[in-house]
Amino acid sequence: MNRDNWQVGGQELSSRLFLGTGLFPDPYVQMEAIKASGTEVLTFAIRRIHLDSVEDDSILQHVEPQKYIYLPNTSGATTADEAVRIARLARASGLSDWVKVEISANKRTLLPDPIETLRATEILVKEGFTVLPYISDDPVICKKLEEAGAAAVMPGAAPIGTGLGILNPYHLGLIVEELSVPVIVDAGLGTASDVALAMELGVSGILMNTPVAKAKDPVMMARSMRLAIEAGRLAYLSGRIPKKKYASASSGLESLVIE
Template sequence: MMNQQNGLTIAGLTFGSRFLFGTGRFPSPAELRESLAESGAEIVTFAVRRVNLEHTEDDSVLQHLEGKKLTYLPNTSGARVAEEAVRIARLAREAGLGNWIKVEISGSPVTLLPDPIETLKATEQLAKEGFVVLPYTSDDPILCKRLEEAGAAAVMPGGSPIGTGLGLLNPYHLSLIIEEANVPIIVDAGIGSPKDAAEAMELGAAGILANTPVAKAGNPVRMAKAFALAIEAGRIAYEAGRIPRKRYASASSDEAGSLFAAGPT
């Protein structure tokens, strides 16, 4: 019997969990740590910022993650053009955090939607420089293909704008992207609840990147667990194969032998 789930493989590394964990906006470092443990995630993302010189105590997120076997996926949030994203990527690599980078280049401060042209440019450049590039992008099938061709190790279309929790606004596009892809497609941004995560996984997404719906939940630790279960359930469902949709009902039991069917007269 086939009940063995395959792992998520990115750039030659295989992960048991398909949850990519965002570390921002948790109520406390303790809840961050516990949520991360409950999520089972093996890939964590975080941002690069100037040191706050007013505070000498270590407010870096990394101190809370030390001693865990994690793959670091620093992001380039705050970058407005490719050049800035490339600079952030190099800084992160210099800090000894490995060579993975989530390209995130906002084209609008209101929607935080990614700038597709700059994202493509940065992906191309960073892939050439030997980075494992995971671009956060809009859910455009052609663009996602172009990112793959530019050397992205995985492509991360958004379900809806960052932090909105609106879920998958265009599941049709996401399914086209997944169908066409030769690299893992990870749905990033806009996920509101485990239901959205399960939906994306059933469509065939290779993984989910989520932050706000866990960090800002009433109980982040419980919510992290709920996401872990939903992502796993969605993946198993995808591998098991769902039924086709039909317009009209079809009964679960055969009609033959029904007590009320018109029998032979």
């Protein structure tokens, strides 16, 4: 494959998978899955991190920090002000300038609050953060987040952790069409075919956690996701054939003639 790197906030990346570090059964499985996934960006909840001493944190202590970009998230925040406070804490600890804005409006669905997310994105962009908001798959709000200065926009395919796959491929396709910053599908995917489909729709990357961490074999599933991303991306770049109603023989009619 030719080089197909991409950029987020001026940072060149080769892997198109962002991996969440929660929910793994233990640190060994987590580290093996991270390796197998080929990811360059790790994401985690800031509230769970031991910010006073990041190198001693129960999860991050196992990670070689120079090998990965950290994308801390504000999960647990319910307002823009809360998300902004959390993001500032993370930056002050030297963790990262990147932040995934995640503001939930409902504790059962954890669906993002679009108004608060837009507000937090505006504030954090002005403060110089590289902001990647998690948002619903609504093309209008996604465009507004881009206009507010988001480095990438991350629509959910379905609610977090549900594994329902892409509920609205039409919207996702529109979002890809209308935005010029990278679109990263964040949340709701279940398995490799969901990932491949998202990539075929033209998104730039995938963020996931549960489908890998809670698989029977998280290490093998991490590898599967890496391959699905590559397969979907190649299919997107190659251009799929149009769908036709009737068959057309692939080897020409003459090969069907029986002597």
